[in-house]
Amino acid sequence: MPTKLPPVDIVIVGLGWSGGIIAKELADTGLKIVAFERGAPRATDPDFRAPQVHDELRYSVRHELAQNLRKETLTFRNDPSQQALPMRRLGSFLPGDGVGGAGAHWSGLHWRWLEWEHKMYSGTVAKYGRKIVPADMNLQDWPIDYHDLEKYYDTFEKVCGTSGKAGNLRGRKIDGGNIFEGPRTSEFPNPPLNQSHNMVLFEKAARESGYHPFPIPASNSSRAYVNPDGVMLGPCHYCGFCTGYGCEMNAKASPHFTVIPLAARNPHFEVRANSMVLKVNLDSSGKRAVGVTYLDARGRELEQPADLVILAAYVFGNVHLMLHSKIGKPFDFASNTGVVGRSYAYQAMGGVSALFNKDTYFNPFMGSGALGTWFDDFNGDNVDFGKAGFIGGAGISSGSNSGAPIGRRPTPPGTPRWGSVWKKAVVDTYQHVTSVGTQGSVMSYRQCYLDLDPTYADSFGRPLLRLTFDWQENEFRQADYLTPICEQIARKMGADQVLARRRRARYSIVPYQTTHNTGGTVFGDDPQTSALNKYLQSWDVSNVFVIGSSVFPQNAGRNPTGPVGALAYRLADTLKHTYLKCPASLVSRA
Amino acid sequence: MSDEKREVRLVNRRALLQLVGAGTAATAVPLAVAQGGAANHADSHGQPAPTPTAAGSTASSQPQAKPTYLFLNANEAAFIEAAVDTLIPSDEVGPGALELGVAVFIDRQLGSGYGRGDRLYLQGPFIEGTPEQGYQMRMTPSELMQAGIADVNAHVQEKFQTTFDQLSPADRAAVITELETRKVTLPTVPTGTFFELLYELTMHGYFSDPIHGGNKGKGSWKMVGFPGVSAVYADKIVEYRNKRYVTEPISIQDML
Secondary structure (H helix, E strand, O other): OOEEOOOEEEEEEOOOHHHHHHHHHOHHHOOOEEEEOOOOOOOHHHHOOOOOOOOHHHHHHOOOOEOOOOOOOEEEEOOOOOOOEEOOOOOOOOOEOOOOHHHHOOOOEOOOOOOHHHOHHHHHHHHHOHHHOOOOEOOOOOOOOHHHHHHHHHHHHHHHOOEOOOOEEOOEEOEOEOOOOOOEOOOOOEOOOOOOHHHHHHHHHHHHOOOOOEEOOEOEOOOOEEOOOOOEEOOOOOEOOOOOOOOOOOOEOOOOOOHHHHHOOOOOEEEEOOOEEEEEEEOOOOOOEEEEEEEOOOOOEEEEEEEEEEEOOOHHHHHHHHHHOOOOOEOEOOOOEOOEOOOOEOOEEEEEEEEOOOOOOOOOOOEOOOOEEEEOOOOOOOOOHHHHOOOOOEEEEEEOOOOOOOOOOOOOOOOOOOHHHHHHHHHHHOOOEEEEEEEEOEOOEOOOEEEEEEEEEOOOOOEEEEEEOOOOHHHHHHHHHHHHHHHHHHHHHOOOEEEEOOOOOOOOOOOOOOOOOEOOOOEOOOOOOOOEOOOOEEOOOOOEEEOOHHHOOOEOOOOOHHHHHHHHHHHHHHHHHHHOOOOOOOOOOO | OHHHHHHHHHHHHHHHHHHHHHHHHHHHHHHHHHHHOOOOOHHHHOOOOOOOOHHHHHHHOOOOOOOOOOOOOHHHHHHHHHHHHHHOOOOOOOOOOOOOOHHHHHHHHHHOOOOOOOOOOOOOOOOOOOHHHOOOOOOOHHHHHHHHHHHHHHHHHHHHOOOHHHOOHHHHHHHHHHHHOOOOOOOOOOHHHHHHHHHHHHHHHHHOOHHHOOOHHHHHHHHHOOOEOOOOOOOOOOOOOOOOOOOOOEOHHHHO
């Protein structure tokens, strides 16, 4: 029997952006809050001190700040007819680990999703009719819209010191910003980062093509900045050690130095790092959570009773805990019923590499994680879905993020992979190549889902989560449509050679693509197609809330952190002003 | 006080040694070229090595102590030295992997947590999956490497009646090509898995920070023009648009 600890008011599972924001916003309630983090405690100094943090092998190649698969992983298969096998090495995505979560090592692309991206189903059907939605596609609206979230988007940008340029201030469209964005109440807190050479070329080529390029909203602070909470962010050095690394300057916004230390001002707040929550415990009715069971660093099994449990882990952790704890009806592929694990989605990365002549210098090592220029002319619902034959779109961009040479040793096509010819080609190409990339939306489908694996277990003895996912025709068509546009832009930028990077093939768990996984605990208005109500509360166990991109019904063609942070601020408001005053179901089941 | 002084002297001495090391690496290439009497490194002639091991001859052409291996046995070390020298030879474009210490890097990596699979899921059952499902064996990187070396040496023994490191550079390149193109089937380790591990570790060692034991004197960084880790470009990114930014690279060790 695990040792039972004295009860607390609130347990938060996972201490990244979501958990950190909730803990900080609830600090002034004075409630007893315990935040569990499976990984280690982290501080900028000494953990992210330069020069040691600028170690490409350690952070970018060996993924020091990501999940350790020896402890837990998932199994994967492309379709339900296959046997799923464990992801034994990290590859396709890199879930974070440690205080700050993936927020400590993200790139910093900080978006507000477009208005349509919160209403993909109704927005699509209104224009094209129901018939455009394929039978196997779980196209669904968010139960709230952009306007419900605007003030939270605004708060999160100010906390992060996001650098950018507004394209829609209270309905007034502004050239140079993203004219497709929803109306904003205020300008970005910091001006855009400085552009690298490839971005200048990209912007010009995009404008000449009639598109509307703008600087990517970057939570890499373009100047020294004090946020509304009084937290100082340093100016970005454009050091090129950003994605996958901690930031020694605190220029890349991260929960470990922004919201989490403020949460700790609550004398009743406690972080338990190196503590693995195994399960949410329910009472005998199965309708009420009574706390969590966890392993401490030594491996002692402890039970932490609590009145309220907030799951704020990564997508896979949230879904796994819901399934393993038997909260909500698990999705069953055969009968197409159940909700937990349903509607897993991903993101489709594509585009072209662009090789320039020897007189063009990109200095690829000058950059930051979110430094890039982007246009949305083919993103959101800006494409005519009826004519194009697919739903969704992609952002098209060119950026300067890293020149570290384990990751960057480009050669022209046809070059041998080793030997003297290869070496000369790397030297001749290193400075002269850039890319025009797409970041595409991915819809949810009946056949793409998460459930528990029948064979494999994690190091704690729990069944692994099983991922069933493959690219579908809709996303192939999207790539077929967008790649030639990237190619045209690259040519217009002046590239001598342009190489398409994406082709029709099955999804592979092996190469890194993106850590933008979504779904599995979707929020919505219908308990038949959502695990959570619109307040992110479990339909079935009303004192369990879930926050993170696991709540998205499908994925957009841009990064998820902006809406994840905004939803966390909204959830904190819901808890503070509504739920904690009268703990009950906030939406009655029809 | 005296402790402080000693520390300063120690740091200076270390910096000095590093400069000497860098200088050595830089002069080793022209020296080898002069001895070979041709434009290329002696190893690229395809002639039988004059000394027992080709790799040994390369190492001995440098006025440096022979590396001490912590993990690899003598046969494995000889294989790795010869293999990295074949994958990235020394030539007029830049330094080779062997002279940059990549064999030492691989030795250290295989003996570390990485080599022992400390971040891999290694629980069974072990079932061969699809390529999309990725690596499915129970071997750690160090086990893979050791078994693969034994496999390749057995193959070379059968074909050439000698070990890989004893082959001429041309024959070594031919064997590496066989591995790369999966023309030979190894008995223990799938050929592709072994080649890709060897290839990946060679690249990592050649291009990573010298703190890990490879890329001595920041040779590969100088070659491609990567300025290293002391990276403050806020005042340069605009100024150097479309202009080549060149500077002496800085490594982690340089800044400590």
